[in-house]
Amino acid sequence: MKLIDRLQNEVLVGDGAIGTMLYTKGIGLEVNFEHLNIIRPQLVLELHQEYLSAGAQVLETNTFGANRSRLQAIGLEAKVAEINRRGAAIARQAAGDQALVAGSIGPLARLKGEEKLLQPDEQRAIFLEQATALAEGGVDLLLLETFSDLDQAVIAVAAAKATGLPVIASMAYVEGGRTAAGFTVEQVASSLTAAGADVIGANCGAGPLELLRIVERLAKATTLPLSAYPNSGFPEFVDGRHIYRCTPEYFAGMAAEMAAGGATLVGGCCGTTPEHIRAVALRLKGAKPSPRVVISQSPAAKALDSSEPLKSGFLADWGKRPIITVELDPPPGMAIEKVLAGSQALKSAGADAINLAENPLARVRVGNIALGSMIQREVEIEVIPHITCRDRNLLGLQSDLMGASLLGLRNILAVTGDPARLGDQAGASSVYDLNSFELIKLIKDLNNGVNAVGNSIGTGTGFTIGCAFNPNSPKMAVQVTRLEKKLANGAQFVQTQPIYEQAVFDAMLEQTAHLGIPILPGILPLVSERNCEYLHNEVPGIVIPDEIRTRMKGKEKEAGVAEGVRIAKEFITAARHKVGGFYLIPPFGRYAIAAELIRFIREGK
Structure with a gap:
């Protein structure tokens, strides 16, 4: 039988x-x-x-x-x-x-x-x-x-x-x-x-x-x-x-x-x-x-499964006006005055939220959860801390995420994080108990009031969950499949790697049109030929087309910044009617460049 x-x-x-x-x-x-x-x-x-x-x-x-x-x-x-x-x-x-x-x-x-x-x-x-x-x-x-x-x-x-x-x-x-x-x-x-x-x-x-x-x-x-x-x-x-x-x-x-x-x-x-x-x-x-x-x-x-894409907080006006987020790096030490001043300037220019990376390139920075709480309290602008899988085990991730919620943070960008071996801390190790897909799922569960093993934590954490997307991959369809899995796990908005080519941007919009989720294309203004070549040749996920590399050739200092801003404005002009917002990444923390681009987006000039 x-x-x-x-x-x-x-x-x-x-x-x-x-x-x-x-x-x-x-x-x-x-x-x-x-x-x-x-x-x-x-x-x-x-x-x-x-x-x-x-x-x-x-x-x-x-x-x-x-x-x-x-x-x-x-x-x-x-x-x-x-x-x-x-x-x-x-x-x-x-x-x-x-x-x-x-x-x-x-x-x-x-x-x-x-x-x-x-x-x-x-x-x-x-x-x-x-x-x-x-x-x-x-x-x-x-x-x-x-x-x-x-x-x-x-x-x-x-x-x-x-x-x-x-x-x-x-x-x-x-x-x-x-x-x-x-x-x-x-x-x-x-x-x-x-x-x-x-x-x-x-x-x-x-x-x-x-x-x-x-x-x-x-x-x-x-x-x-x-x-x-x-x-x-x-x-x-x-x-x-x-x-x-x-x-x-x-x-x-x-x-x-x-x-x-x-x-x-x-x-x-x-x-x-x-x-x-x-x-x-x-x-x-x-x-x-x-x-x-x-x-x-x-x-x-x-109810546990029902987390529809959320448009609240900094995304509340999505589709009504351009939503602009700007990334700032926390300082390597305790001097946070520049970040606070930059956040205030960006808010005054019209930014909707400040991104705070977490130990980017595996180099030690002040904790972005504590700094984010301070920025929200003193500047009164929403903050999006980036949370990596690299720096904490599963216990630490849950504990810090619940703590971030208690501090009033309401947005998280879930990312894998650069391997520790790339950084400047000899002996540091990468944890990676989770990958970014699993981290997104964990945050969704915390939002629903349960931890990783299903035990109740009481009130949910209430985060709007963001994720990263790399449209510069030669296999964009594979990246879209990965993005679909992130959305299925609970992601509610997307911020992309910097994009420099309109053809890539248009292909991204075409291949993600069925997702119906806010996507903010990344814009990282160039400041010099050396900066341009470094990004193209050494930074994973960034591809700069030959035409732009030619335009940046020989450009340094003020001339390099001016040309980089022109290139960014040209991209914004071509994209502004195709997308609901932008994710600005000012180079080397030069928030004045981001403020200029915010005003350009808001005023069109």
Whole structure:
């Protein structure tokens, strides 16, 4: 009988942990566990047989990390197909006709830095390669497990479905019923159902009690069969190793509650052993699927998702008059008088908001949140602090964002941040717990009154969320796709890299017209030939056309500034009736240049 038919009529028992069991059998953490399919197949076979003897009806292959992105890091990328086929064959040998074999597929390796993100077609190709090899090896189904990125899970489902095998899509949740990337149980259920998953599940991330709550929510959010593979509680570090204290008896009792809550495939994840599975098999012997009542998405869940593009604060008059934001760099020391004076001058000229970069080019500057609060209080103009993923871990980001809200800041531009190695602080390291997509999602969640793990923070933070966009890329369509993901995650306005070419500007407007979001093109006036060549040749994301480079040739000092301002005004003249505002970036903090351009935008002369 096929998997789905069986899940309609009985509760199946899955196996338990593979990695932690191999570790207890003497395999060091420096060894790639999946490579054991080739170099120690008998050991892997014995583990499968132990789970089969314990009563497991579904055996997972030892292939969780056997995708190209993970194996490439250790020089085994040429063995992707072999490792997966061997893993499937070993599990099939153990299972015989007594159990089903599930081909285990985990998420891709996480790469540091936004510039290293794999495009969706690249991700799909990696998943398809692994899924195809597992299918060729003889698995009965594919189990996508421990995913936290919902977009990646959807891509993986599409790739796995191409094999024609049944697909279980299982996400890892943390406390509060959210993935580490911030997706709710209900969002996951909706997306994975639409993606075509045959079974939806939860595994890892949390112990049995938390996973029980997740199963109960999943049961109300989808009609699909459900799987549950909880950890054996939380690990405790004792005498140099991690110990899981959840007893087989307790684990089996929780497994029974999960079955009663709607799960029809129950196994174990980290820390579980054949003894845990034996206890589960005895407890669930003869169990039938529990009746379920699926409820449409709750009003609370819908409210969590409803963040329409917002036009308030400095964007309130968008479409009625040009909106102008101006970037100023915080000073490298405590002397903030120039920034305060510049902010006052820009406000007097007609600016709507002041951007404050955060340690641009990874060089230390005074904190832009504190400075932004001071500017808003003393100058009475809105501030847009740039928040990077580089300088804080997930804890620090949440703490500082909530603090910024308490200080009255209402706008954030979420950016990845230049790598620390580019800066002047030897020994400084980049954090990058999140990328810009995830940071935007985090801010959206804080706006909705919950933190990264779904716990309430009380009143939401109330930020208008901005993001960056680079139209100068030779692959603008790729950048537009990335922008669409940022908007889906919660971005509400866009500021671009400096643009110098009308053709690029027009192409950007054409390719983003469907988005319906405020886009402020960046304008960085040139001040000299040297400045022009530096920006073109050394600064990522800036491209200056040959015509403008020729115009700046030989121009220095006052002549260079004058020519740079003329070029900026020509761009503004051509663009003013096509766009709702501008993002001005005065060079070297020379706010007088920005003030001149503001008056030109406002008065047309």
